[in-house]
Amino acid sequence: MTVASSSPPSRLPLSGAKAVVPTRKAKARARGDGALAAVFIAPAMLGFLVFLLWPTLRGIYLSFTRFNLLTPAEWVGLDNYVRMVNDPIFWNSLTVTVEYVVINIGVQTVAALAIAVLLQRLTQSALLRGIVLTPYLMSNVVAGLVWLWILDTQLGIGNEIITALGADRIPFLADETWAIPTIALINVWRHVGYTALLLFAGLQAIPNHLYEAARVDGASEWRMFWRITMPLLRPVLAVVLIMTVIGSFQVFDTVAVTTAGGPANATNVLQYYIYGSAFGRFQFGYASAMSVALLVVLSAITILQYRLTRAGQTDLG
Amino acid sequence: MRIRTITALAGALTLSLVTGCAQGGSTGASANTVTYWLWDANQLPAYQACAKGFEKENPGLRVSITQLGWGDYWTKLTAGFIAGTQPDVFTDHIQKFGQFADLKVLEPLDDLDIKESDYQPGLAANWIGQDGHRYGTPKDWDTVALFYNGKMAKDAGLTGEQLNSLSWNPKDGGSFEKAIARLTVDRNGKRGDEPGFDKNHVKVYGLATNGSGFADGQTQWSPFTGSAGWNYTDKARWGTEYQYDSKTFQSVIKWYFGLADKGYMAPFSDYNIQSNQSNTQVAAGKAAAAFDGAWMISTYAGFKGRDIRSALTPAGPTGKRATMMNGLADSITKASKNKEGARKWVEYLASDKCQTVVGEYGVVFPATPAGTEAAIAAYKKKGLDVSAFTEPVADKKDFRTFSYPITNYAADVQALMQPEMEAVYGNGKPVSSLDETNDQINLILDQ
Numbered sequence: 001m002t003v004a005s006s007s008p009p010s011r012l013p014l015s016g017a018k019a020v021v022p023t024r025k026a027k028a029r030a031r032g033d034g035a036l037a038a039v040f041i042a043p044a045m046l047g048f049l050v051f052l053l054w055p056t057l058r059g060i061y062l063s064f065t066r067f068n069l070l071t072p073a074e075w076v077g078l079d080n081y082v083r084m085v086n087d088p089i090f091w092n093s094l095t096v097t098v099e100y101v102v103i104n105i106g107v108q109t110v111a112a113l114a115i116a117v118l119l120q121r122l123t124q125s126a127l128l129r130g131i132v133l134t135p136y137l138m139s140n141v142v143a144g145l146v147w148l149w150i151l152d153t154q155l156g157i158g159n160e161i162i163t164a165l166g167a168d169r170i171p172f173l174a175d176e177t178w179a180i181p182t183i184a185l186i187n188v189w190r191h192v193g194y195t196a197l198l199l200f201a202g203l204q205a206i207p208n209h210l211y212e213a214a215r216v217d218g219a220s221e222w223r224m225f226w227r228i229t230m231p232l233l234r235p236v237l238a239v240v241l242i243m244t245v246i247g248s249f250q251v252f253d254t255v256a257v258t259t260a261g262g263p264a265n266a267t268n269v270l271q272y273y274i275y276g277s278a279f280g281r282f283q284f285g286y287a288s289a290m291s292v293a294l295l296v297v298l299s300a301i302t303i304l305q306y307r308l309t310r311a312g313q314t315d316l317g
Numbered sequence: 318m319r320i321r322t323i324t325a326l327a328g329a330l331t332l333s334l335v336t337g338c339a340q341g342g343s344t345g346a347s348a349n350t351v352t353y354w355l356w357d358a359n360q361l362p363a364y365q366a367c368a369k370g371f372e373k374e375n376p377g378l379r380v381s382i383t384q385l386g387w388g389d390y391w392t393k394l395t396a397g398f399i400a401g402t403q404p405d406v407f408t409d410h411i412q413k414f415g416q417f418a419d420l421k422v423l424e425p426l427d428d429l430d431i432k433e434s435d436y437q438p439g440l441a442a443n444w445i446g447q448d449g450h451r452y453g454t455p456k457d458w459d460t461v462a463l464f465y466n467g468k469m470a471k472d473a474g475l476t477g478e479q480l481n482s483l484s485w486n487p488k489d490g491g492s493f494e495k496a497i498a499r500l501t502v503d504r505n506g507k508r509g510d511e512p513g514f515d516k517n518h519v520k521v522y523g524l525a526t527n528g529s530g531f532a533d534g535q536t537q538w539s540p541f542t543g544s545a546g547w548n549y550t551d552k553a554r555w556g557t558e559y560q561y562d563s564k565t566f567q568s569v570i571k572w573y574f575g576l577a578d579k580g581y582m583a584p585f586s587d588y589n590i591q592s593n594q595s596n597t598q599v600a601a602g603k604a605a606a607a608f609d610g611a612w613m614i615s616t617y618a619g620f621k622g623r624d625i626r627s628a629l630t631p632a633g634p635t636g637k638r639a640t641m642m643n644g645l646a647d648s649i650t651k652a653s654k655n656k657e658g659a660r661k662w663v664e665y666l667a668s669d670k671c672q673t674v675v676g677e678y679g680v681v682f683p684a685t686p687a688g689t690e691a692a693i694a695a696y697k698k699k700g701l702d703v704s705a706f707t708e709p710v711a712d713k714k715d716f717r718t719f720s721y722p723i724t725n726y727a728a729d730v731q732a733l734m735q736p737e738m739e740a741v742y743g744n745g746k747p748v749s750s751l752d753e754t755n756d757q758i759n760l761i762l763d764q
Contacts, residue, residue: 050635060487068420069398069399070398070399070420070421070422071420071421075431077679079340099652145591148592149592152589152592152593152596153586153587153593154583154587154593154601154603155592155593155597155603156592168517171584171586171587173589174585174586174587174588174589174743174744175586176744177381235574257591258591260590261736261741262735262741263585263586263737263739263743263744264736264737264740264744264746265736268736276732277659279392279395280728281729282416282420282734284727
């Protein structure tokens with residue numbers, strides 16, 4: 001009966017074992033841990049309350065006011081929301097933003113997935129992984145400006161190459177058809193490496209023996225990708241998608257430095273319109289109402305994505 | 318004991334963060350310092366020299382000057398008004414004046430006893446708000462003229478005299494349109510006025526693009542709308558109705574942007590506020606001429622190997638040449654922490670003493686006649702003929718000068734006009750669509 005002599009860990013009672021009753025001393029220690037935990041949490045909690053919760057609540061309040069920041073806010077009820085619903089520029093901004101998100105996330109996810117799978121299946125080179133991440137080390141503004149100069153219709157080296165090849169110049173950032181796809185692809189260029197590395201980390205968690213077994217069964221790389229990689233990567237892919245979609249909806253800096261919302265509102269994405277209304281026209285109440293709308297849209301999309309992709313569950317049984 | 322230590326450390330860290338935030342926006346204001354902001358880097362040495370003179374006259378007072386680029390300048394100033402970190406004195410622009418007056422962030426300057434006759438005509442009057450108080454002291458002025466590449470003009474067979482005596486009309490464009498067609502060259506070497514000219518493959522445009530011009534068209538279409546006799550609003554100052562629905566305005570805009578369709582002016586897609594403004598196109602040899610303001614004289618003169626000269630704006634259907642005459646001012650912020658020092662500095666900035674010093678740097682035309690003369694002499698010393706900019710101010714018979722539109726809701730007007738004008742220029746939207754935009758603008762002004 002040597003088995004009986006090995007006692008289970010006191011904090012993990014087995015079924016049938018007596019519940020561990022904490023002594024007074026243990027309770028006191030637990031209280032002590034609580035205080036210590038509170039101290040550790042305090043700076044983050046303070047940041048959360050001051051920089052997130054309070055501004056959010058205040059933003060929601062301001063969305064019901066007329067406010068120019070320098071004089072007291074004046075309660076106007078639902079006026080800002082009525083104006084928003086009737087504002088064609090708001091709807092244009094929302095449409096333009098969705099167009100941006102679809103192109104940005106669509107291309108970025110496929111490209112990142114391809115890079116991640118290639119990194120995992122073909123090479124273990126840390127140098128290659130480093131190179132893939134390089135554009136992400138650049139700030140958005142710098143990346144935007146560099147691409148602006150490369151793609152300038154008249155002076156950009158990109159268009160010099162295009163004309164040298166015998167084609168006509170392309171107004172990448174100055175034409176309403178080209179501008180949004182161009183900005184979306186500039187940001188794909190910058191973020192794809194980072195997204196690929198996140199997915200690559202997810203791929204590392206898939207046990208290698210599954211691929212070995214599939215290979216023994218004669219499965220092709222293509223079949224293994226669809227039958228092993230994709231199903232087992234799904235939870236990671238879902239979280240990456242949720243994060244990148246939220247980030248994509250908040251596009252601002254690239255637009256600000258390349259097109260400033262033009263030409264003719266073609267790239268006036270929601271964040272840029274909110275910024276212009278607040279800091280250009282001093283309509284902080286209206287800008288707050290549009291921010292609340294963005295919050296609602298993002299929350300709805302996140303919940304929907306979470307549900308549809310079963311992000312909280314894994315198929316790795 | 319350990320918990321107490323950690324608590325103390327966490328508290329200290331939090332406090333340092335909070336106080337750090339508070340100190341981050343500090344402008345270093347004190348009773349002995351006057352903080353002053355301007356945006357033009359070319360003018361910084363001139364105002365530093367002026368500040369030295371001021372400090373000599375006012376022992377114990379120091380002027381701390383900050384220069385920020387145009388875009389950052391207004392963003393930071395706005396943030397400063399909100400956070401209470403604004404400068405004591407700042408360079409003000411008419412475009413922003415209405416909004417700042419609405420927001421009540423400017424200090425009245427009535428007691429400075431600014432006499433209109435001490436400055437070039439119209440400059441002092443522009444800075445009086447609707448409430449009758451003065452909020453700015455005249456600082457400088459600028460007009461618009463045609464910069465052109467001397468060598469390209471010579472190759473096209475156009476003399477300086479010819480370019481100085483151009484006229485235009487909205488029907489056939491007159492001698493002005495003929496001249497810029499002549500200056501335009503396609504990739505096969507054909508000029509814009511020659512048979513076989515390929516308007517879709519232009520190598521050098523006769524006229525550079527400076528974008529759609531938003532609501533004012535200062536360096537784009539305003540020389541034409543002005544010489545056609547059109548006014549932005551129903552009144553010279555603090556108008557209550559904009560007039561973008563006028564048939565005169567719309568016919569001028571249609572003709573002007575139509576120059577791009579003919580291949581004589583660079584298309585809207587060639588313009589970018591960051592990477593390719595009109596001066597860049599001239600510097601790169603992609604355009605032969607560009608309308609631009611007097612504040613750009615030094616910039617154009619600095620283009621090596623381009624032999625840049627300037628010509629008067631063309632005479633329009635009214636028989637007169639026209640240019641916007643815009644003047645900047647110095648304003649004191651209402652929340653200034655050193656109003657007494659600020660008043661002294663602004664008074665000094667508005668004086669002949671300071672403006673003559675600034676003029677001697679040859680980078681801008683100061684508002685006082687003596688300052689203007691000093692600037693003309695300084696430009697001459699640098700070998701620059703600036704008569705295309707000064708003549709419109711001196712000769713009221715042949716020239717019309719007009720001011721930047723001064724109204725309430727200026728930021729809203731810009732925000733509404735920008736996409737509309739871009740759509741007309743870039744997407745070929747009919748000019749008649751401006752009727753609706755004008756209605757929207759006037760509705761806002763009616764509030």
